[in-house]
Amino acid sequence: MSPLLQVRQLNRRFGGLQAVKNVCFDVRRHQIKAVIGPNGAGKTTLFNLIAGSLPADEGEVLFDGRSISNWPAHRVAGAGIARTFQNIKLFGNLTVLENVMVGCHIRARAGMLAGMFRAPHTRAEEARIRTRACELLDLLGIADLADRPAGALAFGQQRAVEFARALGLDPSLLLLDEPAAGLNIHETAQLGEIIRKIRALQITILLVEHDMSLVMDISDEIVVLSFGEKIAEGRPAEIQRHPDVIRVYLGDDHA
Amino acid sequence: MRGRYTPLLILLGLVVGIQLATAVTGTAYFLTQLTMTAYYTLVVVGLCILMGYAGQISLGHAGFFAIGGYTSAYLTTLNLASGTHPSAVALLMRCGLIVPGHNLYGAELARLHPGVAFLAAVALTAGIAVIIVIPVLRLKGHYLAMATLGFGLIVYRVVLGTAGLGAADGLSDVPAFTLGAGITVTGGAGFRVVNYYVAWCLVSLGALLVLNLMQSRAGRALAAIHGNEAAAQAMGIDTAAYKLRLFVFSAILAAAAGALLTHYTGGIGPSEAGVMKSVRYVAIVAVGGMANLWGTIVASAILNFLSLRGYFGIYDDAVFGGILVFMMLFAPQGLMARETFAGLIAWVRRKGGE
Amino acid sequence: MTSELLVQYLLSGITIGSVYAIVAIGFNIIYNATGIINFAQGEFVMLGGMIAVSCMPFMPLCLAVSCAVVVTALIGVLLYVCFFRWLKSPSVLRLIIITIGISILIREAALMIWGEQVRSLPYFSGNEISSIRIFGAYISPQVLWILGVVGIMVLLLNLFFAFTRMGRAMRACSANPTAATLCGINSQGMVAIAFMLSAAIGALAGCVMSPMTQTQYDSGTPLAVKGFTVAILGGLGNSTAAAAAGLLLGVVEALAVSILPVAYKDVIAIGLLLVVLAIRPTGLFTSRQAGTLKEF
Numbered sequence: 048m049s050p051l052l053q054v055r056q057l058n059r060r061f062g063g064l065q066a067v068k069n070v071c072f073d074v075r076r077h078q079i080k081a082v083i084g085p086n087g088a089g090k091t092t093l094f095n096l097i098a099g100s101l102p103a104d105e106g107e108v109l110f111d112g113r114s115i116s117n118w119p120a121h122r123v124a125g126a127g128i129a130r131t132f133q134n135i136k137l138f139g140n141l142t143v144l145e146n147v148m149v150g151c152h153i154r155a156r157a158g159m160l161a162g163m164f165r166a167p168h169t170r171a172e173e174a175r176i177r178t179r180a181c182e183l184l185d186l187l188g189i190a191d192l193a194d195r196p197a198g199a200l201a202f203g204q205q206r207a208v209e210f211a212r213a214l215g216l217d218p219s220l221l222l223l224d225e226p227a228a229g230l231n232i233h234e235t236a237q238l239g240e241i242i243r244k245i246r247a248l249q250i251t252i253l254l255v256e257h258d259m260s261l262v263m264d265i266s267d268e269i270v271v272l273s274f275g276e277k278i279a280e281g282r283p284a285e286i287q288r289h290p291d292v293i294r295v296y297l298g299d300d301h302a
Numbered sequence: 303m304r305g306r307y308t309p310l311l312i313l314l315g316l317v318v319g320i321q322l323a324t325a326v327t328g329t330a331y332f333l334t335q336l337t338m339t340a341y342y343t344l345v346v347v348g349l350c351i352l353m354g355y356a357g358q359i360s361l362g363h364a365g366f367f368a369i370g371g372y373t374s375a376y377l378t379t380l381n382l383a384s385g386t387h388p389s390a391v392a393l394l395m396r397c398g399l400i401v402p403g404h405n406l407y408g409a410e411l412a413r414l415h416p417g418v419a420f421l422a423a424v425a426l427t428a429g430i431a432v433i434i435v436i437p438v439l440r441l442k443g444h445y446l447a448m449a450t451l452g453f454g455l456i457v458y459r460v461v462l463g464t465a466g467l468g469a470a471d472g473l474s475d476v477p478a479f480t481l482g483a484g485i486t487v488t489g490g491a492g493f494r495v496v497n498y499y500v501a502w503c504l505v506s507l508g509a510l511l512v513l514n515l516m517q518s519r520a521g522r523a524l525a526a527i528h529g530n531e532a533a534a535q536a537m538g539i540d541t542a543a544y545k546l547r548l549f550v551f552s553a554i555l556a557a558a559a560g561a562l563l564t565h566y567t568g569g570i571g572p573s574e575a576g577v578m579k580s581v582r583y584v585a586i587v588a589v590g591g592m593a594n595l596w597g598t599i600v601a602s603a604i605l606n607f608l609s610l611r612g613y614f615g616i617y618d619d620a621v622f623g624g625i626l627v628f629m630m631l632f633a634p635q636g637l638m639a640r641e642t643f644a645g646l647i648a649w650v651r652r653k654g655g656e
Numbered sequence: 657m658t659s660e661l662l663v664q665y666l667l668s669g670i671t672i673g674s675v676y677a678i679v680a681i682g683f684n685i686i687y688n689a690t691g692i693i694n695f696a697q698g699e700f701v702m703l704g705g706m707i708a709v710s711c712m713p714f715m716p717l718c719l720a721v722s723c724a725v726v727v728t729a730l731i732g733v734l735l736y737v738c739f740f741r742w743l744k745s746p747s748v749l750r751l752i753i754i755t756i757g758i759s760i761l762i763r764e765a766a767l768m769i770w771g772e773q774v775r776s777l778p779y780f781s782g783n784e785i786s787s788i789r790i791f792g793a794y795i796s797p798q799v800l801w802i803l804g805v806v807g808i809m810v811l812l813l814n815l816f817f818a819f820t821r822m823g824r825a826m827r828a829c830s831a832n833p834t835a836a837t838l839c840g841i842n843s844q845g846m847v848a849i850a851f852m853l854s855a856a857i858g859a860l861a862g863c864v865m866s867p868m869t870q871t872q873y874d875s876g877t878p879l880a881v882k883g884f885t886v887a888i889l890g891g892l893g894n895s896t897a898a899a900a901a902g903l904l905l906g907v908v909e910a911l912a913v914s915i916l917p918v919a920y921k922d923v924i925a926i927g928l929l930l931v932v933l934a935i936r937p938t939g940l941f942t943s944r945q946a947g948t949l950k951e952f
Contacts (some may be wrong), residue, residue: 100532132536138529141522142516149526153538155519157546162518163511169518176519216538359749361756402736437934444693444892447752450927455881459926463919584950588753604805623760630754631739634746643787 049112049147050212051076051220051251057096057106059089066092068275069106074220079242079263083286084272085295090255091133093272094224096132099123099252110220112163125153129218131209133225133255139198143189143208144195147180149216154179154267183211203234210241220246227261239265250287263287305492306517317502321495321506323616332611337566339606340501344559346586346602347508347595348552351515351582353523354593362454363583368429368575370557371564372461374416375473378565382412403477416479416487416563418589420561427557428550436548439542451577458575461536472571475482481564487565493576495654497566504562505599508555524548528593576601578619582609585622588629601637663793665910669720671799671868674806675904676859678889679883681777681813682854687895688830689850692740692751696759697858698880699766703728704859705871706766709775718779721863726858732855733848741844759880765911777866786866798867805864809857810899826850830893852880878922891939901940 050073067089074080084092094099094151097108107116108296115123118268124130129150138146157169184190187207192200197208206226209232213221224241235258242265246252256262262269263283269284271279273295279286286292310495324330324512345367352358382391382400391412394400399418405413414422438449468474478488485496515521524533527541535541564570573579586605589599608614614621633642679697686694708724715723740752746754780785787794817823828836829846838841852873869875886905890897905925912924919938932939 073606098536100535119540120532121538121540124433130536132533134535136530136536138526138533140529141525145522145525149522149534149537151528152519153525157517157519159518159520159544159551163515165514165518167573171520212537216445353749357749359752405823412828434930441933441937442748444748444752445888445933445937447931448693448888452881452929452933455926456923456930459920460921463917463923521844578760581760584753617764619760623757623764626757627739627761629756630750630757632742634750 048076050074050113052097052253053109054093054097054111055107057093057108058104059092059096060103060104066275067096067103070272070277072270072277074251074253076251077246077249077264078267079246081266081269082255082272083259084259087274088158088272090272090273091277092223094130094222096288097123098222099129100200113255117204123243124216127216127219128222129213129216129220130222131206131224131226132203133214133228135202135209137197137200137203137205137212139196141197142194143197143200144180144184144193146208147183147215148176148213150183150212151179151200151214152177168262180211180215185216186214186244190255202229206238207232208252210245214245218250220251220253223252223256225257227254227256227258233259233263304443306513307510310506310513312504313501313509313596313599314506317499317506325474326350327493330491330494335610336603337494337498337501338563339603340498340505341563341566341632342583342606343505343599343602344501344508346553346583346590347505347512347555348589348600350587350595350598351512351524352548352552353587354465354591355516355528356545357528358549359584360549360552361454361577361584362450362457363552363581364511364555364575364577364579365430365457366556367560367571367579368457368461368570369427369430369636369646370423370560371559371570371574372467372473372560373426374419374477374561375466377414377422377560378416378417378479379475379506380413382414401477413477416477416565421559423556424554427553429555429617431550432546437548439545454575454577454580458572459575462572468571468573472562472569474569476564477566479562482557487562489566489568490531501562501566504558509595509599516595520544537652543548546594554621556570563636564592569634578622581626584620585629588626588634589637592637596603597636658822660792664795665793665914667793667795667799669907670903671802671906672865672909673903674803675861675865675879675902676882676886676905677881677899677902677907678806678809678857680886681810682858683883683887684893684895684898685813685854685857687887689826689847690703690740692755693884693885693892695755695880696762696850696876697854698876698878699759700728700732700858700876701862701865701879702766702871702873702876703731703762704862705777705866705875706770706862706873707777707859708777708863708866709871710770712777715864717780720777721860724858725864726771726935728859729856730854732851732853733738735855736848736851744902746790748943759877763876767927771854772873774870774872775866776870777863779867780864798864798869800833802822802868803862809860810895811855813853813857813895822846836930853906881922881923881929885898885925885932888929888937889932889940891941894941897939897941912933 052074054070054072057067057070070093082093086091092101095167099122100119102117106188110126110128116124138149157172159167161169170171177294180191187210188209189204189207192204200208200233227238230238239261242252266283268281269283269286270277271292277290278291278295307611320336321333324332345363349360349363371411384415391400394424395402395412399415400412401415403413422651438446441449460469478486485500486493487500523534523539523544526537526539527544531541560574587598590601600647609618635642679701682697682700682938683693688691704724707727708720711720711723713919735758779798782797786797815901817827825836825841826846827847828839828841829843833843882905885896886902889901889905905928909921913921
């Protein structure tokens with residue numbers, strides 16, 4: 048079976064800085080793949096390129112065999128790629144439940160006119176969205192937070208809401224941008240469990256992460272970036288021993 | 303969730319109550335200004351949700367109002383009897399799309415039915431809104447404000463400078479608009495009460511649509527866009543399309559208000575397209591609170607009525623300018639917002655402690 | 657069109673264009689220092705002319721002009737202190753609305769103080785009917801005054817920002833206010849100076865153009881729109897480009913009057929603004945990435 052995501056020769060520069068340079072890798076179905084690298088390696092830029100928030104200068108991205116290069120972000124989401132953000136972007140003006148319901152937005156069709164005139168089919172749709180959102184909150188164990196304003200939550204809780212919201216898209220691929228940032232050891236371990244649970248739902252996961260214990264623990268494969276280029280790819284054990292990776296993280300004497 | 307419609311019922315109750323009060327106290331002449339106030343309120347209903355929900359600044363909404371009004375006025379005062387296609391005119395007259403009439407000198411007139419003109423006015427405004435907004439949507443902040451301001455200015459200059467549209471005098475002798483069942487939109491003492499109810503029913507209808515929208519999937523999407531546009535896009539929401547649709551909706555409300563007010567007052571002038579009118583709409587939304595529908599309606603009713611009755615005198619423009627500055631400095635969420643009350647209470651406490 | 661007529665149009669275009677350029681530069685100075693677009697910029701021009709006219713009965717022309725410039729500059733600083741200094745991270749929407757409100761208030765105040773009368777300063781040299789012949793066209797000596805004063809202002813501004821300590825401090829503040837404060841620069845002081853400078857150059861431009869274009873309580877607003885158009889055309893914040901764009905707009909307007917009905921003259925500038933905003937909002941002379949909006 049062909050890989051779910053194929054990144055081919057992706058390039059992006061910002062003025063004089065080449066943020067992503069000729070990056071190529073695949074993500075197979077139901078895999079958990081991690082992208083690691085020192086700060087400034089271009090990991091978040093890579094995510095933004097895949098998710099459509101940023102147009103690439105060159106290269107292409109294939110999702111399920113189709114090219115999604117330079118598709119706008121909302122179209123990429125509609126194709127089945129969900130993402131979370133490094134600095135959590137919840138809708139602070141909505142409740143937790145409403146945030147997750149927005150996540151389920153693309154699974155329904157009622158538009159502005161239908162909304163204004165309360166067309167009959169909107170009732171059933173809204174009920175369906177609401178049920179699904181509640182299910183997702185249950186899945187992540189935050190059902191009790193449903194009616195709280197999303198802006199008033201603790202950090203760990205906000206992360207959970209972001210997850211639930213991303214799952215609302217029924218994605219085939221989930222992009223997680225530094226999901227463990229700001230979490231303590233206990234919470235990170237819980238995060239690992241959640242990620243495994245999500246994979247068990249037949250969702251493929253690509254994550255960017257700095258927390259090595261998490262990465263080594265849950266990833267099937269790892270891609271290492273440095274200064275925008277891929278310097279290594281392979282299973283966690285191989286990466287840990289890879290001389291280039293060690294040099295990039297720890298300096299020359301340790302290679 | 304019946305509770306959400308309660309304010310609407312209160313509004314309708316007030317509308318009826320005020321009309322009865324004026325009947326009892328013999329001050330029925332207030333109804334004229336109240337009717338005009340209603341049409342101006344219809345404009346801010348659309349603007350309020352546009353600015354509050356989609357975060358789109360529009361400093362040119364008076365332009366949409368004017369396009370609606372002028373189109374209606376022009377099409378219903380255009381005399382087709384002296385045109386070059388009498389047979390076509392006769393055919394349309396039989397369909398009821400063109401109405402015959404006589405002018406003051408007894409000459410034959412054939413003018414478009416106001417209903418047709420109304421639809422044309424709304425359609426034209428919607429079309430212009432689409433053309434204007436598509437390139438402007440990607441703009442942020444200052445750029446968007448100036449683009450809408452520029453749009454309003456162009457409309458103003460065009461209607462002011464075009465002889466066919468009456469230039470500085472505007473268009474007048476706009477005929478009555480009969481909506482059927484004895485309801486006619488026109489000036490004149492005999493029609494005052496009916497027109498008052500027509501106008502405020504339209505405002506209520508607009509409010510109803512907005513209320514429904516806010517509770518729907520599309521409304522949620524709009525709130526999401528307002529909360530965090532990048533995240534909304536990542537959820538699959540085509541933010542540009544939503545913003546465009548909301549803009550067009552608010553433009554349509556403004557155009558409808560413009561068209562009907564023109565029939566009510568029998569005419570329209572270039573000042574309706576002016577910057578000061580646009581500023582006025584924005585000031586009212588600022589006072590009422592952006593995205594605060596009821597606050598905006600109340601603010602519009604009060605401020606427009608006072609202005610139309612002349613209570614601000616020669617300081618009319620200055621008052622709205624001052625309101626704008628004051629609100630934006632001290633109460634950007636609107637006068638009736640929680641944050642404003644909280645801030646006020648905190649300020650009073652601080653003063654009390656000194 | 658004869659060459660004399662062409663020269664006539666060109667010169668008149670450059671004249672008014674240079675005023676647009678100064679208004680645009682005023683926009684840019686405040687924008688660079690604060691990220692605010694000051695819609696009241698046009699009112700500074702109007703105030704300059706009006707105040708000078710009011711001072712005329714009491715003092716010679718050059719004193720009246722200096723007085724007007726100083727008073728308007730003080731008004732500029734007052735605006736900053738009263739309205740902007742104490743705002744804590746306001747949204748762009750809020751700032752825009754505030755400056756529009758301020759411009760309305762200034763205009764209404766001018767209406768109350770000076771009425772609807774059109775006023776003008778006397779010609780700086782000669783009078784309404786004197787003319788000088790240049791390249792076959794006849795122009796008023798005031799045109800030379802306008803071009804000269806504006807030219808000197810632009811030159812002095814460039815020198816100020818490039819070579820004086822205060823000018824460099826202001827540029828530092830505009831690039832990165834926090835870092836500038838850490839270096840010991842008084843950011844708030846710099847912003848106040850920016851407002852003062854903007855108001856002063858606007859007032860001077862208003863004085864020097866008053867004899868030819870007359871001043872009225874509402875002559876500020878159309879100037880603000882055109883000044884903003886020019887600033888956007890050149891790229892917000894780029895004053896040299898603004899100068900070029902200003903001259904360009906002035907000439908285009910002057911030439912267009914020979915084709916279009918006069919009533920539509922203002923439509924050109926606004927139309928140009930909309931086209932630029934639609935196609936290339938960062939301006940003709942700036943790269944796309946350099947054109948991201950500043951925060952206040």
